[in-house]
Amino acid sequence: MKIVIINGSYRKNGATACILNEMYQQLKEYSNVEVQMIHAADLELKYCSGCSICYKTGECIYKDDLENVSLKMGNADGVIIGSPTYASNVSGQMKVIIDRGHFVMEQLLYGKYAISVATYENYGGKDCAKVLNKLLSYSGAMISKTITVRNRFNVNPLEDARLREKIQKAVTRFYGDIAGQRKYILQKIKHFIIFHLGIRPFVLRKGSQYDGVIRHWRKRNIIGG
Ligand SMILES: Cc1cc2nc3c(=O)[nH]c(=O)nc-3n(C[C@H](O)[C@H](O)[C@H](O)COP(=O)(O)O)c2cc1C
Numbered sequence: 001m002k003i004v005i006i007n008g009s010y011r012k013n014g015a016t017a018c019i020l021n022e023m024y025q026q027l028k029e030y031s032n033v034e035v036q037m038i039h040a041a042d043l044e045l046k047y048c049s050g051c052s053i054c055y056k057t058g059e060c061i062y063k064d065d066l067e068n069v070s071l072k073m074g075n076a077d078g079v080i081i082g083s084p085t086y087a088s089n090v091s092g093q094m095k096v097i098i099d100r101g102h103f104v105m106e107q108l109l110y111g112k113y114a115i116s117v118a119t120y121e122n123y124g125g126k127d128c129a130k131v132l133n134k135l136l137s138y139s140g141a142m143i144s145k146t147i148t149v150r151n152r153f154n155v156n157p158l159e160d161a162r163l164r165e166k167i168q169k170a171v172t173r174f175y176g177d178i179a180g181q182r183k184y185i186l187q188k189i190k191h192f193i194i195f196h197l198g199i200r201p202f203v204l205r206k207g208s209q210y211d212g213v214i215r216h217w218r219k220r221n222i223i224g225g
Contacts, residue, residue, distance in 0.1 A: 005080040005081075016082040023167060056212050077112060081116055081135075082117035106213055113141065116143065117147045119150075137194070
């Protein structure tokens with residue numbers, strides 16, 4: 001079982017990282033799990049230039065760390081993404097990952113399970129979690145759990161025993177979901193509507209301009225042919 005964790009904070013020892021590290025440690029306890037932590041701070045990332053060439057070719061024009069991250073996420077069984085709340089949204093680093101990651105159009109997370117983690121200090125944590133969850137569900141993932149944590153700056157959120165318990169439950173559930181391929185019927189219906197009434201007709205209307213996208217769907221058995 002392959003799991004990829006992404007910390008969207010620039011702070012590798014911040015609140016988001018503490019929570020994600022705890023998840024990492026717990027997942028490592030399972031003998032059949034291969035888990036990898038990626039810190040946005042370690043990545044060399046260019047902004048999306050908006051050229052839209054990836055839709056045609058299936059590849060980004062930039063060959064930086066993001067292509068590798070996308071590849072890892074596309075090959076994983078489960079993903080955990082975490083971000084601090086910045087101005088009631090995700091961090092800038094996480095937004096670049098979202099823009100560059102080929103997630104929604106290519107349905108990169110189709111059939112995978114996910115946990116989202118949003119940390120905040122005062123207000124807007126739910127908005128940040130919403131952005132992460134939209135990305136996950138629009139990309140085809142089933143969300144096992146969302147964890148939104150209000151935390152004082154530079155205080156280790158794991159000092160809160162209830163949070164530790166919540167994390168443990170979330171990880172157990174996430175692992176069980178992947179192992180048992182749990183069917184989240186409502187999420188599946190929601191995704192079916194988004195994909196078949198929204199994304200697919202849009203892409204088909206674009207014709208050969210979106211050949212790369214269609215190729216990715218075929219590779220992932222999202223459509224036949
Ligand atoms: C630029 C910036 C913007 C922020 N915006 C918000 C915000 O809108 N709402 C909030 O509650 N906290 C906000 N915060 C606080 C962080 O979300 C909070 O401290 C978070 O837990 C930090 O996570 P980290 O330690 O993993 O980086 C902001 C912090 C920074 C640096």
